[in-house]
Amino acid sequence: MPHKRRSKSWSELKQAGNECFKTGQYGDAVTLYSQAIGVLERQGQKNPEDLSILYSNRAASYLKDGNCSECIKDCSVSLELVPFGIKSLLRRAAAFEALERYRQAYVDYKTILQIDCCVQAAQDGTNRMTKALTDMDGPSWREKLPPIPTVPLAVKEKLLQTQGSVPAAQQNGIKENSSQKAGDVKKARLLKEEGNSLVKKGEHKKAVEKYTQSLSQDPSEITTYTNRALCYLSLKMYKEAVRDCEEALKLDSGNIKALYRRAQAYKELNDKRACVQDLSSLLKIEPKNTAAQKLLQDIEKMK
Template identity: 55%
Template structure:
């Protein structure tokens, strides 16, 4: 005989979700706890399901201001499914509330490696960077724990979730990102962004492209209205063979400045590497309309045409 819905893991989780939506966080936490015990009693459970239950219970703790238990549950969720965005964001919020800024910074940064458009992580990094500058001084970056490198598999898993089962999330996420972009930075933020961009440029000259990307990332958190910062970061992505990221950055650069020749050229290079020759030729054509005698663009046009033929 099948168990009643409320006695199944799925039923308890659904009831917990409803209690959470109703603002009954202690009740929701108790329901997630029952679901966890039931799942663990089965033996070889589903790590994904168990991770979600820990993450959901962490959200209840966070709402109730119990940051210590929130951190514990998020850490358990991440042990089961590493690099999951929700537990990383919830743990970052809890660390931030406890003023453990270096640990919050690491979690927010990790989220942005998985998806650099998560508005809450962008805003979190912005807040934490200022707090760290104030508390640790100009050398604050040297005093941080190491930031884990996110494997491509985790990024792919998130991308498939965003484009598949979570269309509404993706839609609201893009709306949040648009709102973030529409904010006008202060004069101080613009100056900080310029200094960080220049530091990134110096790292590029020395061949330190990964470190340069970090500088450009930080620059864009202070002000994301500079087209050159995106096209410079695109160059680093090209060198590191991260062609899709290069395309994204060039597109951002061109939205800010439709005559950014470097952005057209670098996006054409990225499209060529991705074997999207038609898009590559379209960008070269746009570039040559702005600078008809651009030698590198003419040579790239010949190479792409040869690949097409």
């Protein structure tokens, strides 16, 4: 009797798919990932994480081959199995963008930034989509967006731990649980509110301290950066104001307050070109913003 060849396991097929992908054999990679998916599904075991990775890997192969529709389908299946997977969201966003489905691409890029605001590809993608959507739909483009899902805090933490981007606290070997993290966010909000009260009293220096403490607890709160930038403007600390606005714009590239306050700081730093650039970006989003219009008129009179 002829010796029966052993069937390859799903993990062996996945590994072979990875090798083909690395060497640019995307069609072969698709075939191997498809076989691996078939083996895993036939086993009937509940392996959502493993299946999710296989679908995401096959999506990457489809994307490289220019088959954006299949890439989107596979990413969506992967995200049903493991919601908010960064790689699947990135691949789907890239496929949406290639198909000029800019609204869906924007939603995926923004979802990624909720999980990890340092993902450069998502920051760049958000900026590109903001420009494309402003050109396409005008200043009211945000009103036409599909809803952006809110990523639960516990999910953010789990994903950051398992998908390679590790929070600073964990890099030092300190493990944070979700209740600690929720406590940090609450503490950050209280400190921000204290800062807001001090601003109303005109105590900008003390307010800066509160906002700084708040950001140490939650560095992803955009309004804390723009509020501290306002204080820096009052204190004539213009470079610091620019820096805070830049942090806010990394989190939301179309943030009106950040663009306006950075323009104000650039005006004081005599950087006319950068000031005009920020005001032009702002007026594309909000053409009737009278404060920006006035500042633009003032800056254009400068020599």
